[in-house]
Amino acid sequence: MSEEQAKKKQGEGEGEVEAKGKGKGKPGELAIAGVVSITDGASLMEELDEKPKAPLKIPSLEGPPEPKETFEEASRRAIPLKPRLSKAERGSRLFFLFCAILAMGQMLLIMVFLFTESVGLVFSQGGSPGVSLGSFLFGRDWYPTYPDPSFGAFALICGSLAVTLVSTAIAAPLGLGLAMFLSCVAGRRTREFVKPAVELLASVPSVVLGLVGMVVIAPFLQQTLNLPTGLNLLNASVILAVMATPTIASLGEDALSAVPQDIKDASYALGATRWETIWRVTTPAALGGLSTSVILGLGRSLGETMVVLMVAGGAAQIPNSLFDSIRPLTSTLAAEMGETAIGSRHYQALFALGVILFFMTLAFNLLAWYLSRRWRTRR
Amino acid sequence: MFLFGYSKEARKRRDQLATLTIAGLAGFILLVLAALLVYIFVQGISAINWEFLTQFPRQSMTKGGILPAIVGTLYLALGSMVISIPLGFGAAIYLAEYAKQGPLVSVIRLGVANLAGVPSVVFGLFGLSLFVTTFGFGRSLLSGCLTLGLLTLPTVTAAAEEALRQTPSSFREAALALGANRFQAIRQVILPAALPGMLTGAILALGRAAGETAPITLTSATAYSPALPDSPLNEAMALTTHIYNLATNGANIAGTRPQQFGTALVLMAIVLGLSLVAVILRARLRRSRKW
Amino acid sequence: MVDEGNLGPKGQGADGGPGGGGGRNGGAGNGAGADGEVIIKAENVSFFYGQFQALKNISLDIMADEVTAFIGPSGCGKSTFLKLLNRMHDFVPGTRLAGEILVRGTSLYGPETDPVDIRRRVGMVFQRPNPFPKSIYDNICYGPRLVGVTKKSDLDQVVEKALKAAALWDDVKDKLGKSALDLSGGQQQRVCIARALALEPEILLMDEPTSALDPIATSKVEDWIRGAGMSIVIVTHNMQQAARISDRTAFFYMGELIEFGPTLELFTSPREVRTENYITGRFG
Numbered sequence: 001m002s003e004e005q006a007k008k009k010q011g012e013g014e015g016e017v018e019a020k021g022k023g024k025g026k027p028g029e030l031a032i033a034g035v036v037s038i039t040d041g042a043s044l045m046e047e048l049d050e051k052p053k054a055p056l057k058i059p060s061l062e063g064p065p066e067p068k069e070t071f072e073e074a075s076r077r078a079i080p081l082k083p084r085l086s087k088a089e090r091g092s093r094l095f096f097l098f099c100a101i102l103a104m105g106q107m108l109l110i111m112v113f114l115f116t117e118s119v120g121l122v123f124s125q126g127g128s129p130g131v132s133l134g135s136f137l138f139g140r141d142w143y144p145t146y147p148d149p150s151f152g153a154f155a156l157i158c159g160s161l162a163v164t165l166v167s168t169a170i171a172a173p174l175g176l177g178l179a180m181f182l183s184c185v186a187g188r189r190t191r192e193f194v195k196p197a198v199e200l201l202a203s204v205p206s207v208v209l210g211l212v213g214m215v216v217i218a219p220f221l222q223q224t225l226n227l228p229t230g231l232n233l234l235n236a237s238v239i240l241a242v243m244a245t246p247t248i249a250s251l252g253e254d255a256l257s258a259v260p261q262d263i264k265d266a267s268y269a270l271g272a273t274r275w276e277t278i279w280r281v282t283t284p285a286a287l288g289g290l291s292t293s294v295i296l297g298l299g300r301s302l303g304e305t306m307v308v309l310m311v312a313g314g315a316a317q318i319p320n321s322l323f324d325s326i327r328p329l330t331s332t333l334a335a336e337m338g339e340t341a342i343g344s345r346h347y348q349a350l351f352a353l354g355v356i357l358f359f360m361t362l363a364f365n366l367l368a369w370y371l372s373r374r375w376r377t378r379r
Numbered sequence: 380m381f382l383f384g385y386s387k388e389a390r391k392r393r394d395q396l397a398t399l400t401i402a403g404l405a406g407f408i409l410l411v412l413a414a415l416l417v418y419i420f421v422q423g424i425s426a427i428n429w430e431f432l433t434q435f436p437r438q439s440m441t442k443g444g445i446l447p448a449i450v451g452t453l454y455l456a457l458g459s460m461v462i463s464i465p466l467g468f469g470a471a472i473y474l475a476e477y478a479k480q481g482p483l484v485s486v487i488r489l490g491v492a493n494l495a496g497v498p499s500v501v502f503g504l505f506g507l508s509l510f511v512t513t514f515g516f517g518r519s520l521l522s523g524c525l526t527l528g529l530l531t532l533p534t535v536t537a538a539a540e541e542a543l544r545q546t547p548s549s550f551r552e553a554a555l556a557l558g559a560n561r562f563q564a565i566r567q568v569i570l571p572a573a574l575p576g577m578l579t580g581a582i583l584a585l586g587r588a589a590g591e592t593a594p595i596t597l598t599s600a601t602a603y604s605p606a607l608p609d610s611p612l613n614e615a616m617a618l619t620t621h622i623y624n625l626a627t628n629g630a631n632i633a634g635t636r637p638q639q640f641g642t643a644l645v646l647m648a649i650v651l652g653l654s655l656v657a658v659i660l661r662a663r664l665r666r667s668r669k670w
Numbered sequence: 671m672v673d674e675g676n677l678g679p680k681g682q683g684a685d686g687g688p689g690g691g692g693g694r695n696g697g698a699g700n701g702a703g704a705d706g707e708v709i710i711k712a713e714n715v716s717f718f719y720g721q722f723q724a725l726k727n728i729s730l731d732i733m734a735d736e737v738t739a740f741i742g743p744s745g746c747g748k749s750t751f752l753k754l755l756n757r758m759h760d761f762v763p764g765t766r767l768a769g770e771i772l773v774r775g776t777s778l779y780g781p782e783t784d785p786v787d788i789r790r791r792v793g794m795v796f797q798r799p800n801p802f803p804k805s806i807y808d809n810i811c812y813g814p815r816l817v818g819v820t821k822k823s824d825l826d827q828v829v830e831k832a833l834k835a836a837a838l839w840d841d842v843k844d845k846l847g848k849s850a851l852d853l854s855g856g857q858q859q860r861v862c863i864a865r866a867l868a869l870e871p872e873i874l875l876m877d878e879p880t881s882a883l884d885p886i887a888t889s890k891v892e893d894w895i896r897g898a899g900m901s902i903v904i905v906t907h908n909m910q911q912a913a914r915i916s917d918r919t920a921f922f923y924m925g926e927l928i929e930f931g932p933t934l935e936l937f938t939s940p941r942e943v944r945t946e947n948y949i950t951g952r953f954g
Binding site: 479547549550552553554555556557558559560561563567568571572 | 756758761763786787789790793794796798800801802803804812813816817862865866869
Binding site: 083085086088089092093095096097098099100101102103104105106107109110113114116117173174177178180181182184185186192194196197198199200201203204205206207208209210211212214215216242245249273274275276278279296299300302303304305306309310330333334337338342350351354357358361362364365366368369 | 393397402405466468473474477489490496498500512536583587590591592622636640643647650
């Protein structure tokens with residue numbers, strides 16, 4: 001390089017003048033080169049005309065045309081291109097991969113730990129017989145602390161499902177209505193204020209909502225409906241609905257807003273009113289996203305712990321009415337885990353409840369994921 | 380007109396009715412939100428004074444303050460970020476910058492998406508089994524921080540990946556074309572541009588960690604501690620568990636209502652304050668972003 | 671202003687092309703002489719995205735110190751070929767290359783060649799102005815800092831020289847600390863040019879550098895190209911632009927190089943029917 005630089009230095013004196021006239025014919029034409037307007041194509045062409053060019057070597061234009069290379073031939077001689085990584089880069093990349101795998105591997109770890117802690121339940125141990133899978137899933141009696149304990153999770157599963165369904169029945173219309181409002185009705189100003197407010201509601205800690213359920217809703221239900229207790233399925237569902245509504249509204253709004261404006265415009269152009277456009281064009285187009293939002297809301301209700309622990313009543317029974325006390329899976333876990341000896345039957349049974357809960361929410365999540373994917377690929 | 384089953388006026392009325400209903404629903408929800416916030420504020424503010432914020436609880440929690448709970452919650456929330464921010468940002472960088480489309484990446488992505496929906500109480504079980512029992516950390520701040528860290532990891536990862544993806548690929552191209560290697564392009568150009576967005580996600584996760592109850596009851600919380608924790612292996616009080624304990628199995632449930640709501644107000648101030656910061660930051664970011 | 675812009679880059683061009691001075695001397699009075707130096711030589715280059723063949727057996731020589739334009743309808747492979755010249759395709763998974771590309775005799779894709787080094791020798795300016803969200807000063811310094819220039823005085827010098835070379839110094843010399851994103855589109859694009867020039871590349875690749883700019887900004891960038899006096903390869907979808915600023919033009923169509931020759935020749939007496947149809951607006 002130094003040799004070249006020296007050579008360059010040497011040629012610089014002459015090159016200076018030359019460079020100014022570069023490509024524009026004689027050095028004397030420098031002045032013209034400076035003032036030629038870019039829009040003045042004709043004079044430029046003239047200039048170019050005066051400039052002889054080096055003969056070009058283009059194989060296809062010299063002599064008889066070469067036979068064209070076929071795709072296969074070209075493909076055969078092609079080599080893959082890939083970035084060359086330095087050692088430091090390789091290291092950093094590995095670290096990032098490690099993080100990613102850990103983030104995901106947690107899923108597996110959770111499964112492994114839930115299983116290993118609970119699997120002992122089905123085997124007999126120290127004289128007490130193992131609990132069969134059938135009697136665990138479908139047994140109706142949950143008496144874990146009796147001298148002759150009984151681990152039937154059916155009532156707990158029913159409790160979880162009941163509170164999830166009822167709360168979603170309340171939250172879905174509210175959340176979707178709010179989503180429609182935000183996306184289709186509200187002006188920009190309103191939306192910019194309301195959407196963050198709704199997201200704030202989503203971040204209210206559940207224990208605070210549980211407290212409100214205990215102190216406000218429970219006495220209200222008890223007095224107006226003349227019930228023995230206000231801590232029941234309905235109370236828990238109402239509070240859970242308050243928690244799920246923002247989730248549904250926020251995700252639903254995203255889905256509705258993702259519908260391309262041009263198809264809404266097309267509907268308006270055909271004379272449809274706003275409601276007709278929302279109902280017949282926007283909503284069907286966003287259906288995948290909307291159902292995803294509702295399912296994620298369902299998942300949130302199913303997994304919520306503190307609210308049901310505080311206001312659902314806690315009786316392990318299959319609910320017959322909205323005013324029955326229930327004991328969902330999550331609240332059972334939180335309430336009983338503190339008093340069990342590690343490795344005991346009861347401990348194993350609680351981890352088994354965790355397994356059920358894990359797979360129920362996993363099913364919801366996979367369904368939501370599948371729907372949102374299908375919806376995305378269709379658009 | 381024969382194309383439509385009802386008249387123009389009927390369609391118009393229908394449109395107005397529907398719009399009104401939707402707006403009414405929205406108004407109702409906002410009203411509930413406002414009522415909730417006002418109620419907690421009114422109930423809680425009477426309990427709050429200097430003593431409440433700086434003293435230990437006394438006389439079976441009926442007197443005194445909630446200092447150890449405040450400190451415990453801050454330790455837990457900040458400690459969880461020590462876990463989830465490096466891991467989450469690292470994972471996000473891998474997913475956004477290095478990962479090619481392939482089975483491994485699909486699995487990682489699916490895992491992250493699903494983890495975000497795993498109930499917090501299940502994370503609590505996991506933490507109990509892994510940190511408290513297997514690693515022998517016992518019920519402690521350390522176990523709680525690790526559990527909350529893993530709990531918030533998917534949130535942090537997803538938000539950070541989103542922020543990284545929003546930085547235009549032209550930044551990366553420009554850096555590479557100037558002779559940067561990939562890591563340099565990420566560290567010097569992409570990361571600085573994406574960092575505010577990534578941190579917004581982390582702040583939201585911080586708020587979530589502070590508001591969690593179930594995982595802490597399983598891994599680190601104690602109903603009462605006479606001193607502030609001086610080691611990560613100490614048990615600690617937390618605001619959320621304190622509310623729960625006072626409201627459900629305290630010695631004097633009705634008598635400690637003011638303390639319950641006072642604690643709730645402090646907790647809300649922390650959690651909503653953090654969320655508010657994140658929301659404002661995000662809005663400002665969107666407005667000031669020029670690319 | 672044009673003078674300011676023109677004088678600066680002369681040194682730049684000479685810096686970048688060591689052999690350039692000699693080549694021009696030989697052809698004094700004749701413009702680029704018959705013995706003009708070939709800076710980039712492509713031989714039988716075919717390129718694949720997965721199973722799609724984007725370039726078919728392309729051979730051409732790019733001359734030093736000239737402006738070479740690549741034209742053709744969108745998807746014809748002109749940008750793809752340009753990006754091959756500084757190995758930007760390395761980062762795209764599933765790309766394959768056949769054939770040889772030489773930069774001043776060095777094999778661009780040879781096993782010994784350091785891609786990072788190549789990208790420093792072959793600068794690139796992109797379609798949309800893409801300054802980093804940093805100050806103007808830090809944008810220009812990005813490349814030099816990568817190669818280890820850290821002394822403030824050296825960097826100051828580099829920044830001034832590069833901005834002068836990009837004809838932007840007078841516009842921004844008082845606000846070097848301001849964010850580059852606060853500049854107008856045309857100024858941003860010239861910041862990007864200056865950022866590339868700061869590494870003193872031997873050749874500058876420009877991928878439709880004015881397609882995102884308004885007419886005034888376009889003319890400024892074109893002025894700069896015409897006066898730069900260095901080796902430039904520009905991809906453009908705008909035939910008038912190619913005619914205005916380039917010395918030679920290559921016409922690409924469906925991944926093939928249809929015709930390559932002195933710009934005037936190609937535009938006034940094309941040898942190929944497809945070239946003629948394209949430049950007369952029958953397609954594309």
